[in-house]
Amino acid sequence: MKFAVVNFPGSNCDMDLYYAIKDGIKEEAELVDYRQTSLEGFDGVLIPGGFSYGDYLRSGAIAVHAPIISEIVRFANEGRFVLGICNGFQILTELHLLPGALIQNEKSRFICETVTLQVMNDQTMFTNQYTKNEKIRIPVAHGEGRYYCDEQTLTELKANDQIVFRYNENVNGSVDQIAGVMNRQGNVLGMMPHPERALEDIVGSSDGLKLFQSIINQVRVNN
Amino acid sequence: MTEPTAKQIQDSKLYQQWGLSDSEYKLICEKILHRLPNYTETGLYSVMWSEHCSYKNSKKVLRKMPNKSDRVLAGPGEDAGILDIGDGQAVVFKAESHNHPSAVEPYQGAATGVGGIIRDIFSMGAQPFALLNSLKFGPLKDGQTKHLVNEVVAGIGGYGNCIGLPTVGGEISFENCYEDNPLVNAMCVGLLNKTDFKHGTASGKGNLIVYVGAKTGRDGIHGATFASDEFTDTKNKQRSAVQVGNPFIEKLLMDACVEIIERHPNWILGIQDMGAAGLVSSTAEMASKADSGLILNLDNVPQRETEMSAYEMMLSESQERMVLCVKPQFKDNVLEFFKNFELDAVVIGEVTEDKQYKIYHHNELVTDIPVRSLTEDVPEYDRPEVEPARIANNRDYHFMPEIDSLTDTWQKLLKQPNIASKKHFYQTYDSQVKADTLVQPGSDAGVTRIRGTKKAIAMTNDSNSKYVYLDPYVGGQITVMEAARNIVASGGEPIGVTDCLNYGNPENPEVFWELDKSVEGIASACEKINTPVISGNVSLYNEYNDEAIYPSPMIGMVGLIDDMKKVTTASFKEVGDLIYLLGNTFDDFNGSEIQLQQTGAIKGGLRPLDLNEERLHQDLVRQAINQGLVASCHDLSEGGLAVALSESAFDRELGFEIETELTSAQMFSETQSRFLLTVKPEDKTNFENLVLRDYQYLGQVTEDSIFRVTTKDEAVSINGKEALNNWKEAIACLMK
16 A cells, blocks of 8 residues: 655655655555656645644745645545645645635644544544544644634534534634644545654554554554 | 935044954054945944954853754854754754843843744754743843743744744743843754755856845944943933744745755855845855855835935844855746745845955945955954952852642642743743644643654753852753653654853953853753754844843753654653652752742852763653553752642642651752653553662652651641642733
8 A cells, every 4th residue: 555645845744654655554655756747656635734834924824825726626526535734734735625724823832732622423434443433642833723714514424423522622712622623525634633643652642543453443444 | 315425434433333353453554444434334344353253252152052963954154053953954053042121121132032943944954843042131020021921922922823833832931130121032844855055155257236025214333232232221221122923924935945945956146144244244154155246236225214315224133134156047936936926126236356345335436345344254253251259259158949749749839930830921832833833832742743754853942040049150051951861751852953152251351261161061961962053143232231141051952753653741641650760969059940939139159060970861761652661751950859749740630649768848859860751550660670770769649639748857738729820820910
């Protein structure tokens, strides 16, 4: 199984994700430059955290004009899996592959902390190894991670079980304490917390491992 | 603007405004050039001969520092020092101050301090992997100080978070003397494959000088001179001397430089960061090290603004720029390589044999001076020194606190800004990016693993200027040993030191005495534990309206943990673990936080530090950790045993029950050379047999969050939840 880790100028969690795949779940990973135009041969796409293009203008706003983007959109529309973490989540909302937007934290400060999340939906290709309502410890590190959507969108998200993770304590002021959402088809997930930073007890938590194992499990089932 | 002629500069003494003295100017005219320097040349000498670049006032003192050990691969003189950690790997680290810029423009001042120190690390060919910082401000009382603190913290976070390097440790403290002259010291640590080591030199006739990175603007002109002057009410508005940072560009620059050195080492002969005094400092130092000459053509320098003069370009401190010395046959490869990272890279000159520093601008030779006159001919000063009267007058004063209520004093102490949790600040720094951080801020030292090995690196920044103010020699020793205890308590072997020496005006004999004595103290402590000082910087002239700051040396120490299983943290682990105090406690209250609490000031002399005992205790703790006998370990520092016990209990919200022969007052004594350890009951005998002497069994870790303490004077139960709340919330409350 082979994962693409898309690398934009200013991405800074690209290697963390690369190692998560190589060392965490022992699968193949390759960094894909933002100037490339093909994702041929990959089973899934990972969009890492960081500050693409310095987060100037607005987080993720410039990255959506990179050459690789149309290929990511094609990938998503074909129902193949796309995971965006932190800045990757911001890019996915900028692309409208996911509903809502990420705005400045309620307290207008960057926050780095290992927080407790609740798994809201364990029937997804990203969470099938967790159990519903399971509490997991995953680090967050962001200044613009407050999830926002309008009432109608929130109702739809709930109705379709698209809310995948919620914060136990609302660290950034997100609507409905949302930490991660997926698209209606269930193949695109965006989340602000960093599961790739929680793969071993020695770094504080290994609760992120099941997320990557879930993907493997699902792709194997599909194949 | 028409530049003044050489004659006009001499007549108007313009050079004085740029920090050159009459005698220095005379030396340049009569002994070096045998003519008058023109406008550009005078500017070059003024920055290169500033204290910031030349260390002309401090060199004599700095030579007292030890800088050798079996591990040292490079010491002072390079962009950063390097220590061998085995397996073909080395750690590279340095700390640098950005005090003056941060006072004037706190966000950018702090941000560019971080940016500058990161460049110092990757210019050695190393991959930076961790950041630390040491900050000092006035008391958190008025809006202006709070604004300063908020902006400095935001600047540090803004740069480090964006570039993607974890901030794993640091310290923040508050004293009156820093109100108008805050201290902002930043440290960066990197990992080097020994074969990738690049010197900052420019050698070999015909080799090319390549400029890489951000364009040059008019920001930061004369920053080094500015950093070598005092603040006064009228002089603190030199905003043009502060640079503006762009961490996004630096991220590209860092990745590109690390990759080109790793993949194409034969393309590049030397590489150096453009830091203080920008283009002139980097190129002159590179040529000087190789005893070469240089020709630079400024028309090729990428410029952000129009009609910049040679003077402005040479002295600009625009950020995110590097200089490379490249073999001509690889010119196109190098330029293409950086273009692929979307970075400007252009040839701006070449190496010559005549040892002259020649600059062309608009086809005119605007500078023609000996290279080494910029770097080697700087006069070195032996400043007069005199012991300040306060030292002799207060040497025999001995403060004894009066404890009416142990509980109240304890609770109140936890709220003191220097003791209370700094999480309010450090949680705005990304401490986990790269997923290698094993111990995050809040324990004794930050610890980062080296991926692919069993090894980990422990790092800490420490200073206690209160002690240095009372007794510079002993205070200097304490600063080093506190850093070492932090490393040891984390499971590491201290292997080396970088420092930032922050002091007042060295032309004041009392200030110079403080500098000299504290460096002697630092040197003696470093020798005792075999931690060479391999890099660092000096920041003098930290004064406001002629009031100097406390003498404030900051020690950045790095430790090696050979097996990450040995990583130890301060927090109590299990109910029933046995609590031990290693080291004797005396009535050491001068300069302590309890003295500050009860009298509002510090006063008195310090008891001499027994370096043998200090070393012995560090060695015992290391042996105990190596043998797997230690569940938790915490260094005792400000607030003494009371604070150490509390902090150890807070993390898992545990309690403790202890009984001790110490008086209630001694619970707050700050006697050095002490550790607080917990040991599993089954390891009791082995542990006690190992440490043998100087230890005291205190009691056990308990489940409920209550601190049950029996001293020689009384028995109390302290509410641990309230204590935690006091400690955790104090800073956020003050910052409101």
